[in-house]
Each structure stands twice: as structure tokens, then as C-alpha cells.
Amino acid sequence: MKRAYLDNAATTPILPEVVEAMLPYLRDAYGNPQSLHQWGDEARETIEEARGQVAALIGAQTEEIIFTASGSEANNFAIKGLAQAQQSKGKHIVISAIEHFSVLHSARTLEKWGFEVTEVPVGRHGLVDADEVAKRIREDTILVSIMHANGEVGTIEPIAEIAKATKKTGTLLHTDAVAAAGTIPVDVKELGVDALSLAANQFYGPNGVGALWLKKGTRIIPFVDGGVQEGGRRAGTENVPAIVGMGKAAELAQHDMSSRMTRLSRLRDRLIQGLSSTIDHTILTGHPTQRLPGNASFCIQFIEGEAMLMLLSSKGVAASSGSACTSRALKSSHVLAAMGIPPEIAQGSLLFSFGLENTEGEVDYVLEVLPPIVDRLRQMSPLYAKFLKQQRGGR
């Protein structure tokens, strides 16, 4: 059976070059980077090289990179650590309504700790307006966190604009760049941010490793106590193979970025165009142009996402959905809700996210198998039956 992995937003496949780079550190080079002998020295030099590679990807200095175990950890670290370090100045933070749960729920935790959180709404394309952020910055605002790009709907946020507002008031700005870094050009100086999160599994590196970039001189409370690793801010023996993998993946991403972007945008546009012309009552979610190169996200009306995913999976196609039924908590996507998409339409959420291994043939395969799936579920749907009756009645 044909197979097409179109869920790169969840995690990208790991590149063979990355695996090769990691292998020696899973086998013979097992030293602890903190040890004072040759084994330790080799491991230490290796992670410092990887730190340099990750720093180069985002235009940062090597010593500003703190390795973490994931993008979610980097976000937790940034939100909780920066807020706690600044709390003598105030206890108010500002985030957008479409942040990843690792930011959103960290902010909820801060509320329990006595902080106040303000959410900035987004427009119907998921864009955060820099003026709307500026309006919400108060004298006691100590941190603003707005994501660089939303992995679910693909919208790229105007971070540099937002940074102008936070600079005026001297408020720290963190951006969750997990969906952006390694995929589109990200330069911390051009963005004007103070902290930025990224994750290797979004750019063909391994799962289980991420990084927090923290501008030199920015105070943060350590995330894991108990060791000197990562400048004493994140204790624990370093995951050397994963860090090496992230470094290699960063180097490749930096080198191939523009050709990758061209390739992915072509696949994305082919699917968006093809799907919009073959399936009626379909909405493209997210910004029409200001979007991630590999993101094609839709809402298909009158049917539900999980049922679509199951039928797609039976045809070998992997995709994802923000429908309530696909979430453990049975709540539909807060991102789609914040964009003003009604819940019954959000139930039909369907996301295809492209990666380097995908081909035009796979896009065409989706365009071949999806319309009959949609038809079949619509034939079953009381909502569609009602819609058809209304249409007939209207004539």
C-alpha cells in the first residue's frame, strides 16, 4: 500500500546525516561531558560544537544557547524562569490566545503562583496585532511571550514589530519559535527578542532535544537544580547524542533553508489549490500568504476530523486534526476558536504538514483518496443532510 507521512508538524523524520553524526555518541563516545578525563573532554568539546551550530542557525552567540529536553521544556523554562526572575518588578505577563500549551499552561501555573496573565486576541487568520500587544503592556508587565509561527494553522507572527513595542517599555520578549526555527529564517537580532525556544524534531533532528536561547545578561531562575550543566541553569547529565543530532540538523537547516522552503511551499500550494478545487465547503485556516512553507490546514465542513484521519490512515496517509474528538480532553483546538471559527466547523479540522521526504506524487495521492472519504462521511452526516435540505428548500 502507498504511504505518505504528512504530519511533519508533529515531528519530522530524522535525516540520515544526522543519524550518522549521532551514532558514535551512542556507541563508543559515551563520556560524561563534566568528567575530567579524555572521555569527558571529547563529549564536552562535541556538545560545545553543537551549541555553536545551533547558535549559528538563529544568529546567536554560542554561550547563549541552553540545551533542554524539548521545545516544551524550553517554553516552560522561559515563561516560569523569566517571570520568577523579574517578579520584584511586577507580576503581569502577556501572551497570545494561540500559544502552544507549553506556554499557555506555564502561564496558568504562574497564575496559581500569584501572577496575572493577559491574553492578546488574534484576527481571523491567526495574526497577532503588534498594537494590540502594546496596548496590554502595563507598568507591572515583566514578560511578553508571542509565538513566532503557529504549527497548527501555519501563520507567521510579526515578532519584529512586537519587539518594537516591548523595547519601548523595556519589557522582556520571549518567542516560541519551535515551529519556525530551522524551517524559515530566524535571526534573534533581527527579531529583537530576549529569549527564544526551538526544538530539533521540527527540522529533521532527533526527538527529545530542544534549546532555549537567552540573550546574554538576561536573568533567569534555573529550571533544574543540582548541577553545573548548561551554566548551572539546567542540571542533569547532557544527552550528548541528541545534542549532537540537533547541532548537525541545525547546520543542515541553515545551509539548505531556501531550497527547502521553495520545495515545501510548492507541495503546500499544490495541495491547497487541488483540495480547494475538488472539495466544496472547505476553508483554508491560517494566513493565506504569511504562513509556514509546509503547512496546509483546512476545515472540511459537515464532518469530523478523527473520522477523516482514520479513513486517511486506512489509505496510508498520516495527517492530524484539531477536532475535539482527536484530543484527549475532548476540547477542540483553542487556536481555531481564537480565530473565530465556530466549534462545529473546527470539528472538521484537518492538517497536512509537509517535510523533505514528501513528493508531488504524494500530494496527488491525497487529492485522489480524500474526496471519496469526505463524500462518504458527508453521506453519513446529519449536518450535511440538513444543509442539503435547506438548500433545496431555499430554491
Place this chain on the structure above:
Amino acid sequence: MPVYSEKVMEHFMNPHNVGEIENADGIGEVGNPVCGDMMTFYIKVDDNRLSDVKFQTFGCGAAIAVSSIVSEMAKGKTLEEARKITPALVAEELEGLPKNKYHCSNLGAQALNKAIDDYLKKLGKEAKTRRRKKDEGA
């Protein structure tokens, strides 16, 4: 995707009794698209027995499988027997449902019951109309 039993997958991939019954004797609609699932059951009743059951469902794999199995379980049963189809029985018949999908089995049983209620209500009304017509004719 949740881990579904083989039976759930079977009924999801090939659901039985999908559709609408024209001039159904009873219709039961439960849930709403906002909360995620919506089911409509149509029944045909002959001699106090469910001679035909059909459904339309908007929802996840579990919701569709539940609708299919409930329609199968109900077909041919008397109204009283059909009333005894509980969510637990539905889940059992499907060889289990993931915990967070139990509410789907509730919806299936509810929709069937509502269709029976609807039938009985209509029957009551019809009986009244018949009586009234008789009175008027007299």
C-alpha cells in the same frame, strides 16, 4: 488516534444501516455539533417491533461505530426490548471503548430511545386525532 477494538474498526469502516428512513415512524436526534457528536436515529415500527432502523451521525470513529452497532442491536426487537439497550451493553458489544469515548455509547442509546419516544408520542397524537375525527363524524 485512540486504540479501538477490532469490532469498533469493523463497524467504523463498514457501518450498517446508514441513512434516513422516508416517513419514519420515529426520529431521535441527540448531541450537537458544538460538543463534537450528533446522531439522528430513524425507526420504522410494525406490530410493536423495530422493523427498520437507520442513522445519520456526525462525529468520530467511535460515534459512527456506536451508531452502527446500536442499529444492528435494535433491529427486529420489540420496543420494550430495544429500551433495554444500555450504554454499557453497547460498549460491551463493541468489545470495549476507550475511556474518553464512553459518552459516544451514551449518545447511541439515547438517540434510539428518543426515536422510540417520538414514535409513542406520535402514536398518542394519532390516537387522539382518530378519536376526535370519530367524535366529529358522529
